Structures are given as C-alpha cells and as structure tokens.
Amino acid sequence: MSILISGASVAGLAAAQRFSARGAEVTVVERAPGLRRSGAPIDVRGAALDVAADMGIRDTLVGHETGSAQRSAFAHIVDEIGEKVGALPTELPQDSPDDLEIFRSDLIDILHGSIGPDVTFVYGDSIQEVADTGDAVEVGFASGRAGRYELLVGADGIHSATRRLVFGPEERYRRHLGVYYGILSLPAELGADGESYLYSVPGRSVLISDYAQRTMGGFTFLSPEVAYDYHDIEQQRQLVFDAYSCVRGWKVAELLDALKQSEDFYLDSASQVHLDRWSRGRVVLLGDAAFAPSFFSGQGTPLAMIGADVLAAEWASCDGDLDQAFGRYEQTMRPRVRRAQEGVPEARDRIIPATWEAIEARNRRxxxxR
Ligand SMILES: Cc1cc2nc3c(=O)[nH]c(=O)nc-3n(C[C@H](O)[C@H](O)[C@H](O)COP(=O)(O)OP(=O)(O)OC[C@H]3O[C@@H](n4cnc5c(N)ncnc54)[C@H](O)[C@@H]3O)c2cc1C
Incomplete structure (x- = not known):
C-alpha cells in the first residue's frame, strides 16, 4: 500500500518507521527545507518507551539523555535581582516516573536514522489539494507535483494543512490556551550551573535551563490569539519583543538580546486540538494535528509516538478495512489523550501567574x- 505522510517531525517520522516496517510504501512530505531540529528538551515516557524499544532506538535514546536524572526536579523561582524566592516542581502529577528527557534535535535525528532507505522524503513541499476518490487519495502539491496514494496521514502539527483541507478550518478544532511560548538556545555565558531558573511578572515569565551540552531559554506569556504567519520567524520574534517591552529585571534584557541573534528560535501558541473523529475516508490525523495536548502537558511527544505505533499496527491487521483500523486507533488513543489534555490549566497558572497576588501565592506554596 502506498502511504503519504505530511510532516516530518515526531509523529511523521515515527509513523514512517512503523508503517514501512510493516511493508507499506511510504513517502514523507515536509514543508521545511529539511528536518526541523530546534526546540527544548522533550520527554519520552511510559508506553512511548516501549514503542522506542520496538523501533530499536530505546538504547540510543538513553545514550542521548540530557542528564535530567541528575538535575533538580524543580526550577528555582527568582525575583528581579536573582534572589531565590521559590522552587517550582517541573513534573506534573500525571507524569509517569520513567521519564527520559532528550533534546528534541536528538530525538528527531534518532527517529530519522531508524527509517530505512525505502522511505522517500520530499522537503520544501506541501500538500495543497486533496481528493478522496474512494479507492485512493489524489494529492496536489504546492510545487505543482501530483500523487495518488492509498492512505494520507496528516502528521503536520497543530496548524495542520491536512486537517484544514479535509476537516475544515483550524479555528474549529484548535483551542488557544491564552499563552504563547518561545524557545531558543542561549550563549554558554547565560548558563545557570546545571539548574533551571524561572522569573515571573504578571502574565510574563522567562526561563533559563542549563544542561551539560547547552543552555536553553524560554519566554511564556499570556496573550489572546494573535494573527501571524506561522512560517515567518521575524514576526514571531516581534511578538516576543512586544510582549516583553515593559518587562525589566533579572536576565530579561540578556534573553531579549539573545533572541535578536537566535538562529533556532521557535514560537507557537500553547493550544489543544479537539476533533470528534480523527479520520475521514482514506485520510487520518496523527500527533498534534489530531490531538495536541499542548506544550504544558509534556505529553505531545509520547502521544505522537504511541499514536504512530497504534495506527500502523491497526492498519496492518485490518485486512483493508480502514474504517475498522481507524476506529480501533481512536479507541486505544482517546483515553490517553483525554488524560493528557486534563490538568493543563493548572500547569499554565503555575508557570505564568496573571497577577502579583498569584505570583506571591505560588511562591508561598x-x-x-537553597
Ligand atoms: C521546530 C519545532 C520545535 C518544537 N519545539 C517544542 C518545544 O520546545 N516544546 C514543546 O513542548 N513542543 C515543541 N514542538 C512541538 C512538539 O514537537 C510536538 O508537540 C510533539 O512532538 C508532537 O509532534 P508532531 O509531529 O505531531 O507535531 P510537530 O512537532 O509540530 O511537527 C509537525 C511537522 O509538520 C511540518 N508541517 C507543517 N505544515 C506542513 C505542511 N503543510 N506540509 C508538510 N509538513 C508540514 C512541520 O514543519 C513539522 O515538521 C516543536 C515543534 C517543532 C516543529
């Protein structure tokens, strides 16, 4: 069976490996000119570790751990002069304890490296038209190319083009949680002795996390939905400059300076995706495109990997009955997704309290x- 996967990130790469291991002829199309490696360290945990073992990459992932096991299970909260005023737990109550933390770039490389040469990658292109003819999906690409596949897997993230083309406009399915987050690598001199530090003013927080290999910075800020081009980094940088223009204290100025120079800055809305059904005909959604739990949950990556495995396994055993395969995929994944999507508002309020009173209450809690 020929399968087109839109998106070459965690969901798309895991799906490419899982489907091709089961004999599918897989093509992956990625909008960016190459694999996108930026982002903060992410957690692979629970059943996603079993999926990694089945994919033959678990030991490699372990070899690339950030060393989080040696780190404190909290971020120091600091005030405007860097005095420690609190210690915020970095784990959520629903997190499983078998957490393996890895830089997103390493995970992407390892997933990509696990895929055989029989999978075709097309970079710098995007699906633009989709017609499900019943026995195939006919796809027109932005480049002008066309293709015919038996299955289309939309693994193209919270702003999924597949979802928009097949299920309808994004605003129907994506719930903005009132927060944007931006992540970037920082120069070594902003390193923070192997620990994480968080500084908050009402509605705005910044974070510096130091790892053995590199230092990461983060901006998280309350904001209603803003219209911007998801592919225009300069517009995204400007959103942060605007949001922090009045924020002073601690290392905010240095972080904004680093943002000006950053080559790996990544910004997105903290959003959840909710759909009543993740498939239509020969098109099925996977990962954030189908069920983003949001940046706050720490579950987007494990869910994407587990979802890829479940989807490919159901497809392989359905004997051509895609409806049945997609139904079983949802049945298995829905309870996990529900759990991951719950509890997110509490995490948001811990990281970015909206008022000074809320900041002080958090720090007291x-x-x-020291
Ligand atoms: C560059 C980057 C950095 C990230 N950093 C963080 C982070 O720091 N913290 C965090 O919690 N989460 C981060 N995420 C999100 C995280 O990767 C996901 O929440 C999770 O791993 C689920 O992955 P996914 O593959 O479903 O979606 P995503 O990781 O969002 O991947 C979607 C992929 O689809 C591609 N794509 C988008 N539109 C199209 C199109 N029209 N055609 C073809 N391809 C398309 C994108 O370029 C991307 O490669 C980041 C995502 C990206 C892309």
Missing amino acids: WPPV
Missing part, C-alpha cells in the same frame, strides 16, 4: 530550596 513552593518555597525556595
């Missing part, structure tokens, strides 16, 4: 560890 989690007093400093």
Whole structure:
C-alpha cells in the first residue's frame, strides 16, 4: 500500500518507521527545507518507551539523555535581582516516573536514522489539494507535483494543512490556551550551573535551563490569539519583543538580546486540538494535528509516538478495512489523550501567574530550596 505522510517531525517520522516496517510504501512530505531540529528538551515516557524499544532506538535514546536524572526536579523561582524566592516542581502529577528527557534535535535525528532507505522524503513541499476518490487519495502539491496514494496521514502539527483541507478550518478544532511560548538556545555565558531558573511578572515569565551540552531559554506569556504567519520567524520574534517591552529585571534584557541573534528560535501558541473523529475516508490525523495536548502537558511527544505505533499496527491487521483500523486507533488513543489534555490549566497558572497576588501565592506554596 502506498502511504503519504505530511510532516516530518515526531509523529511523521515515527509513523514512517512503523508503517514501512510493516511493508507499506511510504513517502514523507515536509514543508521545511529539511528536518526541523530546534526546540527544548522533550520527554519520552511510559508506553512511548516501549514503542522506542520496538523501533530499536530505546538504547540510543538513553545514550542521548540530557542528564535530567541528575538535575533538580524543580526550577528555582527568582525575583528581579536573582534572589531565590521559590522552587517550582517541573513534573506534573500525571507524569509517569520513567521519564527520559532528550533534546528534541536528538530525538528527531534518532527517529530519522531508524527509517530505512525505502522511505522517500520530499522537503520544501506541501500538500495543497486533496481528493478522496474512494479507492485512493489524489494529492496536489504546492510545487505543482501530483500523487495518488492509498492512505494520507496528516502528521503536520497543530496548524495542520491536512486537517484544514479535509476537516475544515483550524479555528474549529484548535483551542488557544491564552499563552504563547518561545524557545531558543542561549550563549554558554547565560548558563545557570546545571539548574533551571524561572522569573515571573504578571502574565510574563522567562526561563533559563542549563544542561551539560547547552543552555536553553524560554519566554511564556499570556496573550489572546494573535494573527501571524506561522512560517515567518521575524514576526514571531516581534511578538516576543512586544510582549516583553515593559518587562525589566533579572536576565530579561540578556534573553531579549539573545533572541535578536537566535538562529533556532521557535514560537507557537500553547493550544489543544479537539476533533470528534480523527479520520475521514482514506485520510487520518496523527500527533498534534489530531490531538495536541499542548506544550504544558509534556505529553505531545509520547502521544505522537504511541499514536504512530497504534495506527500502523491497526492498519496492518485490518485486512483493508480502514474504517475498522481507524476506529480501533481512536479507541486505544482517546483515553490517553483525554488524560493528557486534563490538568493543563493548572500547569499554565503555575508557570505564568496573571497577577502579583498569584505570583506571591505560588511562591508561598513552593518555597525556595537553597
Ligand atoms: C521546530 C519545532 C520545535 C518544537 N519545539 C517544542 C518545544 O520546545 N516544546 C514543546 O513542548 N513542543 C515543541 N514542538 C512541538 C512538539 O514537537 C510536538 O508537540 C510533539 O512532538 C508532537 O509532534 P508532531 O509531529 O505531531 O507535531 P510537530 O512537532 O509540530 O511537527 C509537525 C511537522 O509538520 C511540518 N508541517 C507543517 N505544515 C506542513 C505542511 N503543510 N506540509 C508538510 N509538513 C508540514 C512541520 O514543519 C513539522 O515538521 C516543536 C515543534 C517543532 C516543529
């Protein structure tokens, strides 16, 4: 069977490996000119570790751990002069303890490296038209190319083109949680002794996390939905400059300076995706495109990997009955997704309290560890 996967990130790469291991003829189309490696370290945990073992990459992932096991299970909260005023737990109550933390770039490379040469990758292109003819999906690409596939897997993230073309406009399915987050690598001199530090003013937080290999910075800020081009980094940088123009104290100025120079800055809305059904005909959604739990949950990556495995396994055993395969995929994944999507507002309010009172209450609840 010929399968087109839109998106070459965690969901798309895991799906490419899982489907091709089961004999499918797989093509992956990615909008970016190459694999996108930026982003903060992410967690692979629970059943996603079993999927990694089945894919033959678990030991490699372990070899690339960020060393989080040696790190504190909290971020120091600091005030405007860097005094420690609190210690915020970095784990959520629903997190499983078998957490393996890895840089997103390493995970992407390892997933990509696990895929055989029989999978075709097309970069710098995007699906533009989709027609499900019943026995095939006919796809027109932005480049002008056309293709005919038996299955289309939309693994193209929270702003999924597949979802828009087949299920309807994004605003029907994506719920903005009132927050944007931006992530970037920082120069070594902003390193923070192997620990994480968080500084908050009402509606705005910044984070510096130091790892053995590199230092990462983060901006998280409350904001209603803003219209911007998801592919225009300069517009995204400007959103952050505007949001922090009045914020002073701690290392905010240095972080904004680093943002000006950053080559790997990544910004997105903290959003969840909710659909009543993840498939239509020969088109099925996977990962954030189908069920983003949001940046706050720490579950987007494990869910994408587990979803890829479940989807490919159901497809392989359905004997051509795609409806049945997609139904079983949803049945298995829905409870996991529901759990991941719950509890997110609490995490948001911990990281970015909206008022000084809320900041002080948070700091009292989690007093400093010196
Ligand atoms: C560059 C980057 C950095 C990230 N950094 C973080 C982070 O720091 N913290 C965090 O919690 N989450 C981050 N994420 C999101 C995280 O990867 C996902 O929440 C999770 O891993 C589920 O992955 P996914 O493959 O479903 O979606 P995503 O990881 O969002 O991947 C979607 C992929 O589809 C591609 N794509 C989009 N539109 C099209 C199109 N029209 N045609 C073809 N391809 C398309 C994108 O370029 C991307 O490669 C980041 C995502 C990206 C792309």
